[in-house]
Amino acid sequence: MTALLNFRSTPLPTADYARGCYIYDTQGKSYLDGSGGAMTVSLGHAVPEVIEAIQAQSERLCFSYRTQFANTPALELAEELVSLAPVGISHAFFVNSGSEASELAIRSSIQYWREREQPDKTLILGRDISYHGMTMGALSLSGHTARRGDYANLLHPLAVGPSLSRVAEGPEATDVEADRRAWSQAIESIGAEKVAALIIEPIVGAAGGALTPPSGYMRMLREVCDVYGILFIADEVITGMGRTGRWFACDHDGVTPDVITVAKGLTSGYTPLGAVLYSDTLVEAMSKGSRSAPFGHTFSGNPLSAATALAVVRYLKSHDVLDNVSARGNQLREGLQQIQARHPGLMGNVRGRGLLLGFDLFDPVRGGTPTPSLNANTVFADTCQAEGLIIYPAGIAPANNAAIISPPLTIGDADIAVLLQRLDASLQRFSLLFS
Numbered sequence: 001m002t003a004l005l006n007f008r009s010t011p012l013p014t015a016d017y018a019r020g021c022y023i024y025d026t027q028g029k030s031y032l033d034g035s036g037g038a039m040t041v042s043l044g045h046a047v048p049e050v051i052e053a054i055q056a057q058s059e060r061l062c063f064s065y066r067t068q069f070a071n072t073p074a075l076e077l078a079e080e081l082v083s084l085a086p087v088g089i090s091h092a093f094f095v096n097s098g099s100e101a102s103e104l105a106i107r108s109s110i111q112y113w114r115e116r117e118q119p120d121k122t123l124i125l126g127r128d129i130s131y132h133g134m135t136m137g138a139l140s141l142s143g144h145t146a147r148r149g150d151y152a153n154l155l156h157p158l159a160v161g162p163s164l165s166r167v168a169e170g171p172e173a174t175d176v177e178a179d180r181r182a183w184s185q186a187i188e189s190i191g192a193e194k195v196a197a198l199i200i201e202p203i204v205g206a207a208g209g210a211l212t213p214p215s216g217y218m219r220m221l222r223e224v225c226d227v228y229g230i231l232f233i234a235d236e237v238i239t240g241m242g243r244t245g246r247w248f249a250c251d252h253d254g255v256t257p258d259v260i261t262v263a264k265g266l267t268s269g270y271t272p273l274g275a276v277l278y279s280d281t282l283v284e285a286m287s288k289g290s291r292s293a294p295f296g297h298t299f300s301g302n303p304l305s306a307a308t309a310l311a312v313v314r315y316l317k318s319h320d321v322l323d324n325v326s327a328r329g330n331q332l333r334e335g336l337q338q339i340q341a342r343h344p345g346l347m348g349n350v351r352g353r354g355l356l357l358g359f360d361l362f363d364p365v366r367g368g369t370p371t372p373s374l375n376a377n378t379v380f381a382d383t384c385q386a387e388g389l390i391i392y393p394a395g396i397a398p399a400n401n402a403a404i405i406s407p408p409l410t411i412g413d414a415d416i417a418v419l420l421q422r423l424d425a426s427l428q429r430f431s432l433l434f435s
């Protein structure tokens with residue numbers, strides 16, 4: 001057992017170095033990074049432009065404290081993000097992770113209503129198939145049962161609206177108008193005067209395996225929030241920064257949330273960084289500052305991480321990476337559908353958008369979801385890793401049966417072919433568990 005705490009029964013391989021879409025372990029084995037780690041690596045590994053930016057910034061300024069100095073990379077990054085975000089988003093604040101971004105989104109929503117003299121609006125409405133982070137506030141908003149685990153009695157109550165359909169037919173199976181009624185009922189039964197905000201992942205990641213709503217769903221949520229006078233928070237920690245083929249998933253519906261959270265792909269994982277993006281209305285109200293501001297961590301706006309994110313954003317723009325997401329996303333989807341046809345009963349329909357795709361795993365012998373004791377998602381991810389492919393195990397108990405495929409946004413034809421070939425071999429091997 002190593003000193004590095006890890007609760008897995010078998011030791012993990014040790015990652016040694018990485019190039020492009022591949023990670024190499026200390027034994028020299030290569031793994032195609034088919035999920036960009038945890039839907040994080042957007043540019044691929046060891047991109048010279050990012051490494052050079054990190055090096056240049058580290059020689060100039062690694063740390064300055066946010067209440068004492070502004071720093072140039074943070075100032076420039078905020079400008080970049082605001083210019084890419086939906087119209088109406090006017091400010092950015094930096095944190096260190098997606099969880100911290102969720103926490104700040106909660107605190108600032110409550111702060112907003114306090115400044116508007118409505119201090120009873122403190123509840124945040126979420127949905128039960130969801131994940132917004134491991135810190136206690138973020139976990140309170142998350143319906144990820146396994147991660148809520150033993151802390152359920154310590155968390156704030158999760159007020160839930162309807163979850164996206166997990167039905168194999170995909171996004172079309174979610175009835176937008178039925179969900180509009182369900183969200184409205186959820187708000188009315190609590191009382192809109194107590195609800196500060198509604199938070200959703202535009203595409204549900206870890207808890208669902210790329211559960212995707214039909215188009216118009218974000219617009220419907222925006223309208224519901226406007227009708228009831230509550231804030232709309234889009235958790236774009238996974239979907240933001242180009243993952244779905246637009247800068248933000250909300251762009252597909254032409255919708256501006258009041259608050260957008262981003263992390264993961266923001267720095268492509270080269271350094272830790274999260275951000276909360278705000279609409280002008282919020283900033284204006286919070287700027288009254290009649291109560292202590294909810295902002296700030298020691299490392300907020302860290303110049304090194306900001307410089308990393310700037311290099312990532314500039315690369316995404318200058319190499320037209322978002323166009324690649326749409327083209328390669330279609331190619332990957334078609335390839336996955338062909339693989340599904342080769343594994344009837346084992347692999348469910350492919351869902352998702354851009355290069356954020358997912359599917360469910362089924363028991364091909366007995367039918368339906370695999371027995372919970374199998375822990376299908378983890379076992380399948382381990383099987384893929386043995387075949388040299390990294391995928392992300394998703395879904396929540398009891399079924400735990402989803403997988404996410406989310407390779408770097410820069411992936412090319414040849415690497416998609418390798419990904420599909422290794423996935424096919426992994427499914428073949430995984431199917432033997434059921435015979």
Ligand code: PLP
Pocket residue numbers: 038097098099100102131132133134201205206235236237238263264
């Ligand atoms: N929000 C979403 C949608 C996520 O998927 C995650 C992490 O997977 C988080 C928030 C939390 O981010 P982090 O792990 O960086 O704290």
